[in-house]
Amino acid sequence: MKYYIISGEASGDLHGSNLMKELFVNDSKAEIRFWGGDLMQQVGGTLVKHYRDLAFMGFVEVLLNIRTIFKNINFCKKDILQFKPDVLILIDYPGFNMRIAEFAKKEGIKVLYYISPQIWAWKENRIKKIKRDVDEMYVILPFEKEFYEIKHQFPVHFVGHPLIDAIASRAQVNEIKFRKEHHLSNKPIIALLPGSRKQEIKKLLSVMLKMVEKFEGYQFVIAGAPSQDYKFYQQFITKDNVKFIGNKTYDLLSISYAAIVTSGTATLETALFKVPEIVCYKTSWISYQIGKRLINLKFISLVNLIMKREVVTELIQNDCNEIRLESELHKILETKKRNQLFLEYFELEKKLGGKGASKKVAELIIKQNPEIN
Missing domain, CATH: 3.40.50.2000 (Glycogen Phosphorylase B;)
Known part of the structure; x- marks a missing residue:
């Protein structure tokens, strides 16, 4: 056929x-x-x-x-x-x-x-x-x-959902070996997933990276999209406590403590890895104004849409700023909020059906x- x-x-x-x-x-x-x-x-x-x-x-x-x-x-x-x-x-x-x-x-x-x-x-x-x-x-x-x-x-x-299979079938990561291979510190990892398209990466990564100096006890790692090479990301990496790992997002998420994620499939992937996350979205002013009038949804992340309630915080357009992001990141690093998210994530996985x-x-x-x- x-x-x-x-x-x-x-x-x-x-x-x-x-x-x-x-x-x-x-x-x-x-x-x-x-x-x-x-x-x-x-x-x-x-x-x-x-x-x-x-x-x-x-x-x-x-x-x-x-x-x-x-x-x-x-x-x-x-x-x-x-x-x-x-x-x-x-x-x-x-x-x-x-x-x-x-x-x-x-x-x-x-x-x-x-x-x-x-x-x-x-x-x-x-x-x-x-x-x-x-x-x-x-x-x-x-x-x-x-x-x-x-x-x-x-x-x-x-x-x-095919992500259930994609995540279940992946090889387990040896965290010690992975950290050594990518020159990561022993600090808990906060993964940055700024999207796969150049336009969204430019809009979002600069905001995400402002968290680095505010959370010195954590190792920040940019998850590079397979569609972009390292040269494109270099312009954004100006701090020592930031690492870049290309095309190994699942391996990175499997050992991450928290994540800041651009809206899209990555929000669901992060949740299925049981990683507490904040969802960000920012586009050009005119694209946002048009989209706001055409899109009739209460949420933009797949996690919240499937659960039909706010499980993960969404910072959209003007809310996607340094002050709000810092505040929300503090929350998902705290035990109480993390435990709540883990329970929600398990319920989410059940709703998605089996393998x-x-x-x-x-x-x-x-x-x-x-x-x-």
Whole structure:
């Protein structure tokens, strides 16, 4: 069976790679062509474009790069027609993928969507296009099944969250060896996760690093995104008590005492590692003003959205400042708050379902397409 997979960011690369592994296990004749990253490339198949060439964040940034985006869309359409896949598998990345879904459906290609676009947050009217262009939807958040099936009468498959598997399957870290290898002190570690895109890193890392001189009893470590190299981060590292570790976020989180995290999938990853965290988000003024009027959510972090209450503190835009961050960091370093967070995190994990999300999706895809096999 021929699969064409499109993932446009780091989290999609992770989930795409695990799905590909299961497709190869369940389909001995699997032929996979994909847009993704290093993790997907390591599994096999043919990489068409790397997600680092696709990631543009915010309304202004998208407008500035609109010609490149449309060029990529047109190239993708031609590449799909040449490959002639049996199924198209889209992983999140809705701005790009919904356009490709419409095109593929018109061309008679079966469209499968793994990890739903967050239409429950904004652009809910996209449900019309999803109903029209998507044949099967595999959702990973418990409230999404209710959203689609009860509110919009569109049947979906809740498969559990793939992060459960990704974290459970990782090799255990030898903390002593890890600290020695990366020249870390013996102080408790506060991990800094400023995101994966250059725009968000520039906005957030400078604020995060202001905590270094205020918490001298801790070792601060920047978790470098796989899409960025060390040279980009160097401009921000001006203090001795700051270390940089690239592309080893899970290893770092496994030995961290606390974390300051940019909103996104990383907030959920940090919680699943049971690390007390503060969530930060800051973008350009105009992007924030537009987003505030379009997004109808009480929270921005996945942790709080899934739990339907404030579990982790969110510092958004003007609240993401030195004074507030220092105050909230003190709180999550205290025993009482930490114990409360640990209990909340265990409840969160239960809500996400059991292991085997990628396996379930692969088996469903093959089961739902017996005529192709």
